[in-house]
Amino acid sequence: MLRIVGLFVFFVVSSGFYVANEECPTNEEYLLCGSSCPYNCTNPPEKVVCAQECIEGCFCVAGYLRNETGNCVLAEECLKAGNTPMCEENEEFMSCGSACPATCSQPEPLECSLACSIGCFCKSGYYRDDATNKCVTLDKCSIKPCTKENEVFDMCNAGCQPSCKDPDPVCTKVCSSGCVCSPGLLRSADKACVSVEKCPSNGTYTGPLSKYLNAINKILHLSYV
Incomplete structure (x- = not known):
């Protein structure tokens, strides 16, 4: 059988390149599981709906798109060529x-x-x-409807809610929307919204009710013993 040494074989698969020896052209990288519908200069990301399985081959590296000649160029080059996505x-x-x-x-x-x-x-x-x-x-x-009892939708505080375990949580400034318990209620271990007296207590002064009162009193600048 005739063998040709150094033969570089490749073929195009849906704008991605399958390469036999895993060597990729300039501005490309080899992926074992790349998109089977890669976007390019004339096919912006928002217009691609791909339900096919991933494929193996060479793909443009981040910041690059494949142009009409099959080369991976900077996205800015696509724009200069008049391919500005709408x-x-x-x-x-x-x-x-x-x-x-x-x-x-x-x-x-x-x-x-x-x-x-x-x-x-x-x-x-x-x-x-x-x-x-x-x-x-x-x-x-x-606004997504909140289907559980005693819940309301909140645009920013869903990621840090008062609960029976921690009635006065220390929250970061990260905003997250979602369903929260109605004012005055706490999130229980089973994810229900309950009044503070329905929270389980360990029988000591550190129970949820005491913590809840402490939180209120801190706001009022009072002391609770």
């Missing part, structure tokens, strides 16, 4: 936007360790509505 209302195209963008359910995301993303992002002061996928101001966010 973003929706209150959106703007970014070649390196946050991979953890602000949303209605998470207006103040935690520090994001993921690489930046390419695509359309909400403009400053707007948030991605989880229900409609539109960019809106916080007051226009869709």
